[in-house]
Amino acid sequence: MQAEFWFDSWERGGFYTSFHRRDIHPFVERHTPAERFAGAHVLVPLCGKTNDMLYYRQFARHVTGVELVEKAILQFFTDNSLDFVQKGNRFEGERITLLCADFLSLEAEDVGQVDLVYDRASLVAMPLEMRLNYLRTLDRLTPVGAQQLLNTLEYDPVLPSAPFSIAPEEVVAYYADGYDVSHVEATVVPQHGMVRRWGLRFLMEHGFMLTKRRNLRPELLEPRLHEALAQMVLARNRRLPELVETAGLWPRGCDGASPRVA
Numbered sequence: 001m002q003a004e005f006w007f008d009s010w011e012r013g014g015f016y017t018s019f020h021r022r023d024i025h026p027f028v029e030r031h032t033p034a035e036r037f038a039g040a041h042v043l044v045p046l047c048g049k050t051n052d053m054l055y056y057r058q059f060a061r062h063v064t065g066v067e068l069v070e071k072a073i074l075q076f077f078t079d080n081s082l083d084f085v086q087k088g089n090r091f092e093g094e095r096i097t098l099l100c101a102d103f104l105s106l107e108a109e110d111v112g113q114v115d116l117v118y119d120r121a122s123l124v125a126m127p128l129e130m131r132l133n134y135l136r137t138l139d140r141l142t143p144v145g146a147q148q149l150l151n152t153l154e155y156d157p158v159l160p161s162a163p164f165s166i167a168p169e170e171v172v173a174y175y176a177d178g179y180d181v182s183h184v185e186a187t188v189v190p191q192h193g194m195v196r197r198w199g200l201r202f203l204m205e206h207g208f209m210l211t212k213r214r215n216l217r218p219e220l221l222e223p224r225l226h227e228a229l230a231q232m233v234l235a236r237n238r239r240l241p242e243l244v245e246t247a248g249l250w251p252r253g254c255d256g257a258s259p260r261v262a
């Protein structure tokens with residue numbers, strides 16, 4: 001995804017930044033509770049102006065968000081009436097720093113010691129050809145023992161634009177070489193705006209808790225991507241009938257029937 005796409009999205013706002021939620025994501029409270037992560041340093045890649053950073057800031061030692069578009073960063077501080085000081089590309093508030101940078105260009109010293117990564121709409125914002133680079137970057141920024149809450153969307157038919165559909169099998173293919181992967185949420189969301197907008201047959205939101213056991217082996221990354229692709233196709237074929245049933249939707253065009261959620 002080109003940087004211009006994101007600059008343009010933030011310039012236009014509204015529908016183009018509809019990934020932004022007003023609430024705290026329910027997975028966050030369920031899987032990264034304050035009592036387990038008090039005092040942690042939380043890294044939020046591709047952070048936008050997510051309010052989830054406010055949740056973490058309540059008990060974290062520090063929250064570091066990384067965002068390409070300065071406008072999003074300024075909106076975060078303004079919307080939440082938070083003071084900040086700008087030092088170069090760092091926007092520093094109390095217990096929170098938003099770094100205006102291309103996440104893929106960062107080195108460990110840019111973010112410091114990370115205990116928890118929160119990825120919502122980051123991996124799924126990356127087209128396939130950038131995903132390996134994203135995995136490599138995240139891997140070099142995090143020490144062994146770091147944890148990650150990862151949210152992905154899985155839907156059908158797939159769209160050639162962010163948010164990209166990523167099935168659990170793909171997540172395992174990307175991360176299992178170096179991380180323990182626990183699939184903690186799988187929710188069918190028939191009322192999701194994308195279902196109506198794109199006439200999707202189903203959409204699921206997945207949550208994973210990951211714990212890093214060792215660095216990903218670079219020589220395995222490329223084969224992992226191919227494995228992930230194969231898994232994506234297999235998963236979809238396997239799950240589609242059941243998911244269509246569960247979500248209460250009809251496959252579009254099936255016997256001329258209309259989708260029940262249109």
Ligand SMILES: C[S@@+](CC[C@H](N)C(=O)[O-])C[C@H]1O[C@@H](n2cnc3c(N)ncnc32)[C@H](O)[C@@H]1O
Nearest residue numbers: 006019020046047048050067068102103120121
């Ligand atoms: C789909 S949005 C998700 C935002 C946020 N995680 C949320 O849940 O609301 C992706 C965000 O990443 C930013 N972004 C895209 N590519 C980036 C990159 N390479 N480095 C840093 N930020 C990037 C975009 O400007 C956008 O705000």
